[in-house]
Amino acid sequence: MYSPTDQRQFYDRSKAYLQGDATPAANAAVAELRQLLHYHEWRYYVQDDPVLSDFEYDALYQQLQGLESAHPELVTPDSPTQRVGSDLTGDFQSVPHLVPMLSLGNSYNAEDLQEFDRQVKRMLNQDESAPLAYAVEPKFDGGTIVLVYENDRLVRAATRGDGVLGEEITHNARVIKSIPLFAAFSKYGLHRVEVRGEVIIRKDRFAKMNAEREQDGKVLYANPRNTATGGLRMKSPAEVAERNLEAFIYSFGYGVDAAGNDAVQALGTHSRALDVLTELGFKVPASGSERTHAPDIAAAAAFCAQWERQRDAYPYEIDGMVVKVDDLVLQERAGYTSHHPRWAIAYKFAAKQATTTLENVEYQVGKIGTITPVAKTTPVSLAGVMISSVSLHNEDFIRDKDLRLGDKVLLERAGDVIPYIVKPLADLRDGSERPIVWPLTCPINTTAEVVPLVRESGEAAWRCPHCVCGAQDLQRIIFHVSKAAMDIDGMGKRYVEQFHARGWLNTIVDVYRLPYEWISVLDGFGNKSAENLKASVERAKQNPLWRLLYGLSIHHFGKKATQLVAQNVEHVLDLAEWTEEQFLHIKDIGPTVAQNVRAWFSDPANVAMLQELERLGVNVRPTAEDRPAAVVTEGPFVGKSILFTGSLERMSRKEAQERALNAGAKIVSAVSGKLDVLVVGDKPGSKLKKAQELGTVRVLTEDQFLAELAGG
């Protein structure tokens, strides 16, 4: 239908319009935008594989709308603004809908909804200040299905098609379990009915299906939406059944009694109509949680905003909410355009996907030398954030996805997940794309020495085994001071980089001999912050041994393993003498850890570094935190849960907790029915109040606590 050259050109032109780089005369722009929108509708509805985000498509659509309203003489009936995008494939028989199936207008924020509310009221000749009630429900992101029931029996199912004609898929609908084959519409005087819904796949079922496909070596499904819309159009109902499709029904389209008179409006409101459909056995958004009756537009907007926040936790893909005038009589009075009802609007969430160009690949090196490729893309807005850099993880990721420089790529960012490349848009390649050549030598290293990369068997990552350029040292220092390791408060990545650039911080040892007098005169510092930094470093010197071991960035020597090992030495340099057996003697320590730690300690430079750290006052022996307290079986605190609140005078909070632990207590973090003892210092605050209210908690002062510890 479209040649690769056309497709690439349509993509490029679309992006040009979106960036404001295309400004032909109005009549040329109108013609071109229509052509572009037709193309994107084909990609979206027929191919199930769009090359623009919904947000971008909507933006192009609005450009066309804008031009058409400024130049009404340019409007034609076949413009995408005047009719519904068609998903007719020609693979099924077409059937006319009982009433046209339209699209929805779009809104993106509370102001848009307020504007919609004003328009509806104007249409209805209603006072703008009088509240109008709305029904609000999820906008399911799947494929439309239109079901016709006669005499309580399902007689026909169709897709939306072009809104007037749909494709008949009755056999496929029959295998979707949530679609009842019989429903007692006659109870409500309904003889012939059309109900509308959306066919979707639950996210977890989708993930499971794909996991199975992966095991069987089959091509993975792209996303739940495409799998659902594609599923509706399978040739054999048996294949449809395999896709775990579900149909959410969201409204009546039509409904008449035996005499052919409308019998839907008698239900009064859309909310009531959905209650009836629920009662008749349809799968309908649940009243109260999934859908609401909003007394006015502000309440509707609040419900939309709440759903935008909880969207990712919902088991189904939704791309927004739908806000509908609740009163069915008012709906009919508000009426329709040729494209959408005037009484309903979609509230679109920020698009989770976007397309852009993969311009270049840069490399980063990690603390143990892991080389991570990073895609540099043309900046694009994704879920409300500008993105121009996306991790490519490792060589296999690039190879499996067949990514090439110059590719148009589909990006996704869902919830808190970091953005990632879903796939290249291979159809849009024009031959100018170049392969991504994986480096054989360290790509960060700028010195004359060549360092070949290594890849250990069973690992996805290539590593630079001995850094000669200092890049890894920098990453190791950043990790060393981080919260996870030595937890040096106030010394983040930014300062480490700044001090490194000035030559003050080249190794881990330098962390403990910083030139504070120079730091204090740096821009943005001053005596006070230099002193604070120094105090943090001094405090870190007393850290438990496992933090130091963890902060050395020894390959495979994770947090858990460092904790286990720290318990079993007297001094950090014992490890330089340890045999493999000594490591393996510790439960949960395997040969990989043993070999890596032994190799690290066999390097004299590393031993010298630890000696220097010890000389600078860094703790190199296990502390009370490293050693689990000997099991205490007697005493006032054995088995008791304890909590400290307020500021203590005679010891730090940490020290108090350590002593309580040593006396057999458990430390908890909140006042609840499970708390046994609360020790209060100065200004105890709400915790004391809550404990007193509970009445089950023993409250001790700091002195009483110490006296009981001492056995008094």
Ligand SMILES: NC(=O)c1ccc[n+]([C@@H]2O[C@H](COP(=O)([O-])OP(=O)(O)OC[C@H]3O[C@@H](n4cnc5c(N)ncnc54)[C@H](O)[C@@H]3O)[C@@H](O)[C@H]2O)c1
């Ligand atoms: N990315 C692209 O290239 C591209 C191309 C074409 C269309 N699109 C997207 O499709 C939109 C237009 O498509 P459309 O005409 O299908 O409109 P739409 O998807 O925005 O809204 C109408 C559809 O929403 C569905 N829907 C789901 N839940 C609903 C509910 N509770 N109540 C009512 N309807 C509900 C219905 O099935 C209905 O057909 C565009 O705004 C764009 O987001 C994207």
Ligand SMILES: [Zn+2]
């Ligand atoms: Zn290097």
